[in-house]
Amino acid sequence: xxxxxxxxxxxxxxxxxxxxxxxxxxxxxxxxxxxxxxxxxxxxxxxxxxxxxxxxxxxxxxxxxxxxxxxxxxxxxxxxxxxxxxxxxxxxxxxxxxxxxxxxxxxxxxxxxxxxxxxxxxxxxxxxxxxxxxxxxxxxxxxxxxxxxxxxxxx
Numbered sequence: 001x002x003x004x005x006x007x008x009x010x011x012x013x014x015x016x017x018x019x020x021x022x023x024x025x026x027x028x029x030x031x032x033x034x035x036x037x038x039x040x041x042x043x044x045x046x047x048x049x050x051x052x053x054x055x056x057x058x059x060x061x062x063x064x065x066x067x068x069x070x071x072x073x074x075x076x077x078x079x080x081x082x083x084x085x086x087x088x089x090x091x092x093x094x095x096x097x098x099x100x101x102x103x104x105x106x107x108x109x110x111x112x113x114x115x116x117x118x119x120x121x122x123x124x125x126x127x128x129x130x131x132x133x134x135x136x137x138x139x140x141x142x143x144x145x146x147x148x149x150x151x152x153x154x155x
Contacts (some may be wrong), residue, residue: 003056007118011052014068014114018047019110021075038085047071055115058122065131068115076105077147112136 004009022044029037046067054064085102096102119131129135 003052007056007121010114010118010121011018011055013116014055014111015048015052015113016098017111018044018051018110021050021079021104024104039091043071055118061119061122062127065119069112069131069136070139070143072112073136073143074147075108076140077144079105079108081147 022041025040025044029040031037031041051064051067054060054067079101083102088095088099116131120126126132
């Protein structure tokens with residue numbers, strides 16, 4: 001296997017999680033129905049093929065971590081937008097849990113934590129001020145604002 005022995009299981013977990021999400025997304029949103037689904041299709045391929053390979057080397061692990069983290073943020077924002085645009089009726093706790101993309105978002109966030117575990121293998125003390133939880137929360141907020149502005153301005 002091409003992955004380092006210590007990282008084989010976390011990288012394979014990330015790979016299979018990405019593969020499952022990519023196949024599920026491709027089944028729900030086929031390119032033949034809407035050509036705009038081609039962008040998530042290609043990004044899913046990047047997450048399945050390139051990101052696990054980048055996570056294997058110390059010199060590329062930061063790039064892989066950024067790709068993985070930003071992908072999780074964008075995926076969560078877009079799936080939340082999808083759920084907000086088609087809220088289930090009646091709006092009950094059970095319907096919010098089972099008839100929205102909340103479960104998909106929770107599964108998606110597991111990719112983030114697996115990526116963080118791989119990064120901490122190479123940098124056990126972290127990277128200083130970069131990639132702390134507050135850094136990711138700020139960027140989640142910034143990307144959400146940009147996405148919202150884009151949605152409202154270019155309708």
